[in-house]
Amino acid sequence: xxxxxxxxxxxxxxxxxxxxxxxxxxxxxxxxxxxxxxxxxxxxxxxxxxxxxxxxxxxxxxxxxxxxxxxxxxxxxxxxxxxxxxxxxxxxxxxxxxxxxxxxxxxxx
RNA sequence: CGAGUGAGCUGAGCAGCCGCGUGCGCACGCGCACGAGGAAAGUCCGAGCUCCACAGGGCAGGAUAACGGCUAACGGCCGCCGGGGGUGACCCCAGGGAAAGUGCAACAGAGAUAUACCGCCGCUUUAUGCGGUAAGGGUGGAAAGGCGAGGUAAGAGCUCACCGGCACGCUGGAGACAGCGCGGCCCUGCAAACCCUAUCCGGAGCAACGCCGAUAAAAGCGAUACAUUGGCCCGAUGUGCUUUGACGGGCGGCUUGAGCCAUGCGGCAACGCACGGCCUAGAUAGAUGGUUGCUCACGACAGAACUCGGCUUACAGGCUCACUCAACCG
RNA sequence: GAACCAUUAGCUCAGCUGGCAGAGCAUUUGACUUUUAAUCAAAGGGCCCGGGGUUCGAAUCCCCGAUGGUUCA
Numbered sequence: 001x002x003x004x005x006x007x008x009x010x011x012x013x014x015x016x017x018x019x020x021x022x023x024x025x026x027x028x029x030x031x032x033x034x035x036x037x038x039x040x041x042x043x044x045x046x047x048x049x050x051x052x053x054x055x056x057x058x059x060x061x062x063x064x065x066x067x068x069x070x071x072x073x074x075x076x077x078x079x080x081x082x083x084x085x086x087x088x089x090x091x092x093x094x095x096x097x098x099x100x101x102x103x104x105x106x107x108x109x
Numbered sequence: 110c111g112a113g114u115g116a117g118c119u120g121a122g123c124a125g126c127c128g129c130g131u132g133c134g135c136a137c138g139c140g141c142a143c144g145a146g147g148a149a150a151g152u153c154c155g156a157g158c159u160c161c162a163c164a165g166g167g168c169a170g171g172a173u174a175a176c177g178g179c180u181a182a183c184g185g186c187c188g189c190c191g192g193g194g195g196u197g198a199c200c201c202c203a204g205g206g207a208a209a210g211u212g213c214a215a216c217a218g219a220g221a222u223a224u225a226c227c228g229c230c231g232c233u234u235u236a237u238g239c240g241g242u243a244a245g246g247g248u249g250g251a252a253a254g255g256c257g258a259g260g261u262a263a264g265a266g267c268u269c270a271c272c273g274g275c276a277c278g279c280u281g282g283a284g285a286c287a288g289c290g291c292g293g294c295c296c297u298g299c300a301a302a303c304c305c306u307a308u309c310c311g312g313a314g315c316a317a318c319g320c321c322g323a324u325a326a327a328a329g330c331g332a333u334a335c336a337u338u339g340g341c342c343c344g345a346u347g348u349g350c351u352u353u354g355a356c357g358g359g360c361g362g363c364u365u366g367a368g369c370c371a372u373g374c375g376g377c378a379a380c381g382c383a384c385g386g387c388c389u390a391g392a393u394a395g396a397u398g399g400u401u402g403c404u405c406a407c408g409a410c411a412g413a414a415c416u417c418g419g420c421u422u423a424c425a426g427g428c429u430c431a432c433u434c435a436a437c438c439g
Numbered sequence: 440g441a442a443c444c445a446u447u448a449g450c451u452c453a454g455c456u457g458g459c460a461g462a463g464c465a466u467u468u469g470a471c472u473u474u475u476a477a478u479c480a481a482a483g484g485g486c487c488c489g490g491g492g493u494u495c496g497a498a499u500c501c502c503c504g505a506u507g508g509u510u511c512a
Contacts, residue, residue, distance in 0.1 A: 006394065011357090043394085052150090053412050061129090061398045068128070068399095092399050 007043030007078060016043075016080045023102040026086040027095060028063065030079065030102040038076040042067065045082045059083040066095035070103055 007013060020033035035041060044063050046056040063081050087095065 054410095057395095057412065058398085060395095065128075065399050096399095 005039060005041040007041050007080065012078070013043060013045070013080060016078060020078070020080070021106055023105050025098050025102070026084060027090055027098055028084055028087055029082040030099065030106070031082070032103075032106045033078045035076050035078045040071065040074040040076065041078045043078075043080045045080060047083070050083060050085060050088065055088055056083075059087050062087060062090070062092045062095050063099075065092040066099050069096060070100060074103070 007016075016031045016033050020031040022032070023030045044060050046059045050056050050059055060083075063083060067079075067081070081099075
C-alpha cells in the first residue's frame with residue numbers, strides 16, 4: 001500500500017485551521033479542506049500539552065493506525081488531526097470510530 | 110526470622126493476523142533479515158570529527174586543588190593518607206596557601222587582633238589617685254596554647270613535667286604521611302571574601318562541513334578599510350563585506366567503533382595485554398503500533414537524531430551475591 | 440544543538456559589599472460620612488522554589504536539582 005502524502009509546512013496547517021471545516025471530540029479535532037491534487041494529504045499535530053515524547057509519539061501512531069482503513073475512501077482532501085488529552089487512554093479502534101464519524105459528518109466519505 | 114550496609118542484574122513473556130523504517134534479493138505480486146534505553150533525559154564535564162593560520166605571543170577570563178596510579182581525555186574511576194560520622198558492616202569531605210598583602214567578624218562584651226570593666230597586689234594624701242598583673246568572674250562561635258606543680262607582693266611559659274601546635278634532624282614508605290628524638294615557648298577564624306601559588310584551557314559547532322542543481326539581481330560601505338577573530342592588543346594571511354530578494358532543494362557527513370562477548374595472563378583495584386568469536390537502529394515532520402488468545406508477580410521512569418567516556422536526575426515490582434548488628438533455638 | 444535569566448506576603452517587586460525580611464496594591468478592624476467611595480489610623484499574613492555544603496551565623500556565597508521564561512543557529 002502506498003503511503004499518503006504528508007503536510008509539512010506551518011503555512012499549510014494555518015490555512016486549514018483558518019479556512020477548513022472542523023469536527024470536535026474530547027479525543028481529537030479534525031480539520032478538512034479540499035485540495036486540487038486528487039489525492040489526500042494528512043497532517044498530525046501533537047502539542048506539548050499531551051506530555052513528553054513518549055505520549056506524543058503514541059498519539060501519532062494511534063491516529064495513523066485509526067485513519068488507515070479510511071485512506072482509500074478519501075479523495076482530494078487535506079486533513080489535519082489535532083490530538084487532545086483524552087486520546088492517551090484510548091485504543092485505536094475507539095479512535096477509528098471517532099474519525100469515521102467525523103469524516104462522515106464532514107461529507108468527505 | 111528481625112534491623113541494616115555494599116555491589117550487581119532485570120525492567121513481562123510466547124504465538125497468529127494487519128501495518129511502519131532500513132538493508133539485501135527480485136519473476137516487480139513479493140520474500141528474508143534487523144529495528145530504541147539504563148537512563149536514549151538534564152546538557153554538568155571530557156574527547157573524537159569538521160571548518161576557521163593545522164592554531165602563534167601577551168593581557169584578561171575560566172576550571173581544577175592532599176598523594177600515587179588508570180585513561181584518548183576528564184571536574185571521572187581505583188588505591189591510599191588526613192579529618193568527620195556510625196556499636197558495626199560501612200559511609201561522607203572543593204582536603205593547597207592565613208608566616209606576601211588587603212578586607213570582614215553584626216549583637217553582646219572593658220577589649221575582636223588588640224584590651225583592662227569587676228577583681229588581685231603594692232604605694233599613697235586612704236573619699237580617691239598612681240603603678241603592676243591577667244590566675245578568677247562575666248560576654249561571645251572565637252579572649253593570647255590546655256592542665257598540674259614550683260615561683261611571686263599579686264601574677265605571668267617566668268621555670269619544669271605531660272599533652273597539643275611549630276621548626277629542625279633521624280628512621281620507614283613510591284609519595285601524601287606516620288613514628289621517634291631534640292629545640293624554643295607560641296601563631297583567632299573566614300580564602301565556597303578579594304587574592305597568591307601550581308596545573309590545564311584558541312574558537313565554533315553535524316542547522317559544523319563538503320559536493321551537485323536552481324537563482325545568478327538591487328542598494329549601501331570601504332583601502333589609515335574590512336574579514337579570518339573570539340573580551341582586548343600584537344602578529345600572520347586574504348581582498349571584499351553588509352542588507353534585501355530568490356529554494357517546500359538533493360546527496361554525502363550517518364554509523365566498524367578509544368565497539369561488544371567469552372577465555373587466559375599481569376595488577377590489591379581502576380585497568381591493561383593476548384587469542385577467538387560477533388555485526389548490533391540510522392530516520393529527515395521523523396520508523397516499534399493495533400488486534401486476538403494464553404500465562405504471571407497485572408507491567409515503573411521513559412523514545413535514538415554526528416559519535417563515544419563519565420557525572421547528575423527519574424524509576425512499580427522482582428532477583429542474586431558478600432558482609433554487619435541484635436536476639437532465639439540446638 | 441548551544442547560551443542566558445528568574446523563582447521572596449494573596450498580586451507586583453525591593454533587599455543579594457553575609458547579621459531583627461521590607462514597600463505598594465489587596466484583606467480585616469476602627470475613625471470620618473445618613474450610606475458608599477476617597478482619606479486617616481492600626482492589625483494580620485513568609486519553612487525567602489527544593490535538597491546538600493562553607494560559616495559562629497545564609498534570602499544573600501558554592502554545588503546539585505525542579506518549574507517557568509528569553510535568545511541564537
